[in-house]
Amino acid sequence: MISTDVFDTLLLRRIRSERSRIARGERLFGKLLASRGWRIDHDLLISARLDAQRLAFRALDIRGAGEVRLTDIIVRQLHVLGLPSSLLDERLNIELQVEKASLVANRPLAAILRARRHAGAKIIAVSDTTLSAQALAELIRHFHGPNLIDRVYSSADHGRTKRDGDLFLTVAEMENTRFDRILHIGDDLRADVRTPSNHGISVVHLPRPPHLRYGRMADAALAEARRIGARRARVARAAIPKLENAFDFGKFVLGPIVTQFCLRIWLYAAQVETCDRASLLFCARGGIGIREVFERVLARLGLPLSIARENVMISRLIAARAALLVQSRSALEELGREFRGGSFADVAKALGGRTYQLSPEWQQPFAANRFAMLLFGRSGSEVLADIEQQNALFVRHFAKLRGDAARIVLCDTGLYGSTQRLLAHAFPALRIETIQFARANYKGHGEEHFPKVAGLLVEQNYYSPFDVHSCVLRYWHLIESLFEPKIPSVRTFAEGGPNTVTANCGEIGYGSIDPSRGNSLLSGALSYVDSLAIGGGTIALRDAEAAWFCLKRAITRPTPDELRCLEVGGRSVDFGRSDMLRVLSVASPRSWLSRLASVRTQLWREGAIAREFPVLRYALLPMLESAYSLRGMFARQR
Known part of the structure; x- marks a missing residue:
């Protein structure tokens, strides 16, 4: 039996990159939608598709095995955008159109395979892909005609891959053929050569020319530049109302951003529940506010999710x-x-x-x-x-919440993922992972747990002016304060009755407390979510683009009004201690040099400059931003 890889082996890809193919597909999809009365900018379609795909693969990578299906990616994209699932088949047809325009037939290989088939060999195609075997068969027929391949095996259909070797096991079993009777042909060094060789399968390596890789990288960069350009043009046209107070800032700036965060939580969790029995646990304290927003986003946008969800009494x-x-x-x-x-x-x-x-x-x-x-x-x-x-009390509480879940997904604000790192060491038999607003190694500790900690909006160790999302790293206490209700951090547990464990934080189950009480920023954000309707995901993604640039400017160059809106006061040192740290030191009469020196000790340096130097801030803040720009450039070069 001869087994052949499909893409870049039996069907050769042109220089067009995956990013470029997605962009072309979404432009065609945008035209289809426009003909049906839905007008969505194609770069928003691209963003929703890329988010759905990236988070599906991220959830899969943490699982460590399996495959993502294109049908799942597209269905989630449609849900996020508020489009009917009935569009799935038409969108899949567009995908095949784009593939047909991006491939050429490998006729010399097909001729060899056809000759071997006539001589009595069975010819099968085996591919690691998100496409179904039916879609692969259509592509092969389109380029090579009928009767070349006896059967097609897709990793998407079987949830097994060549790169892990499991798909070859499936092939051998279903074809009732021993490994030493199989010859496999392909281009990928791991999936088509090393893995099958380790199983005793004979292999023929057909690598593509190296220049194709560089050509595709350039093509992907060009496609991304076009998408960013279209987004910037739309952001320039966007108008955010005058923000007179913290509630307004929460509604018009933080509201779209936290909605985007919750959409990404849903995309991740939706992939998890397709392949595992799992629990989604929201960590006290920040997870309580996240859960409140998340549940409202699910309800307002009609997003289906059956994964078990609980608030967990946990702290570092x-x-x-x-x-x-x-x-x-x-x-x-x-x-x-x-x-x-x-x-x-x-x-x-x-x-x-x-x-x-x-x-x-x-x-x-x-x-x-x-x-x-x-x-x-x-x-x-x-x-x-x-x-x-x-x-022992915590273990009881933790066991009760996770139930019989084989996979535990913690949801928290961030940054380093200490809770994940500690719990993974404490419970090595459990599969624990964490999704966060942002992930950064600000502690300078080991990163061995980072593969199981996903920053859904930010994943980098420093603020860079070139990445608007990273602005939160300049003032992370704002994000923590946004989501955390005014309750104590979890420190001690006690028996609360039969099979019940209580903690010093009080009851934190969903609906038992209002995390927005006394929190104007979160109240405003929830007001934004409550204003959305079915289909509002498109509006939220569009609003989030402008909101991020507004947040960056407010953090890095705050006006007096923004300073009043965003100053969160004191933050607890935590970890069993009652000490408090002020984000900005108490204003007091000091010399110019003393005030300048104190800026370095402030948790929000830009806010300190804006408050202490109302005139000089127009010079000092751009200087500080330039310093971060240089650091970002050097970091990118490294």
Whole structure:
């Protein structure tokens, strides 16, 4: 039996890139929609398609096996845009039209295969693709006519891939053929050569010329530049009303942005539920606000989602206890960062939840490499007992919420994903992953958990003026404050009755508290969501484009009105401590040099400059932005 790869083997791709093919398909789709009365800019169609595709593959990558189906991607794109699912078949036909215009037949290979088929060999096609076997068969017939291929195998149909080797197992079983009786032909070094060779399949490698790769990269860059240009032109035409207060800022700026975030949560979760029994757990505190917005977005836009969803009583402190009990290095690193300059006794108080009478050695400065010896030694028995008791209560709570889920998806604000890192070490048998508003390694710690932490809107370690979404990294406390209700961080658990665990934060189940109470920014954002109708996803995506540029300007060059709207006051140090940090220091009469020096210590430097130097800010803020531009350029070169 001879097995052949399809794309870039039996059917040769031209230089046109995948990004360019998607753009062409969405332009054709936009014309179809216009003929039916829906007028959606083609670059918005492209953005929705790319989001649906990227997040489907991201959820799949974290799972580690399987394949994404194009039908799922398109159905989700239609849902986001408020378009009927009945358009699916027509959109798939457009996809095939674009493919037919982007491929050429490999006639020499087809002639060899046809000759071998006439000599009695069975010829099959095996492809890693989002397209179905039916679609692949149509493409092959279009270029090579009938009777060349006996059967087509698609990874999308079987949920197995060549690159992982599982699809070859399926082929051998369904064809009742041993591996040593198969010859496979293909262009991909991993999927078509190394993996089948490891199974004992004979292979013929037919690599494409290297210059095609560079040509496609250039074509993709050109297609992306066109999309960005169209988006910028639309943003330039957009008009955001005058923002007179925090509610208005929340409604017209943060509202579209958090709606976009929730649409991406849905796209990710929709892929997860197609292939796994999973639970989506929203982490206290920030996850409570996210859940409120998310559920309203689902209801307003009519987005279907059956995955189990719960709010979970968790914090970095709770996760650190669990990780510490298995003596995870990640817990010690986290404690070392949080309690730099503190003593062993300070850490014991935070972890155990009360003050202890400890031996003098516990009063020494905290050192991660010595803490485990103290905790698990004789002098730490009382502290250890409290930690174990608290962790046992959390384990009960966590087990009840996740139920029989094989996959646990945490949802939080961000940035580093400490909770994910700690819980993954504490519960190695569980498949735990995290989706966040943003992901950044601002701590400078290890990134071994990053493959299972997805920043749905931002994934980079620094602010870059070239990436408008990264503006939140200049003032991350705004995002945290937006979603967090005014309740204490989870520190201690207690028995709440039969099979019930309570915590110091109080009841946080969905609907039990109003996270927008006393939060004008979140109230405004929810007002925006409540104004959307079925089909409002298109409006939200369009509004979000202009909203991001407005947010960037407000963060990096705030006006006095924006300063009043966005100053969030104090932020808790957390991790079992009651200390508070002010985002901006209290205004007081100081010298010019003293005020300038204090800017470096402010959590929102641009806000500090705007407040302390109302006249000089017109010079100082552009200088600060230029410095970040240079850093961004150097980082890109690296």
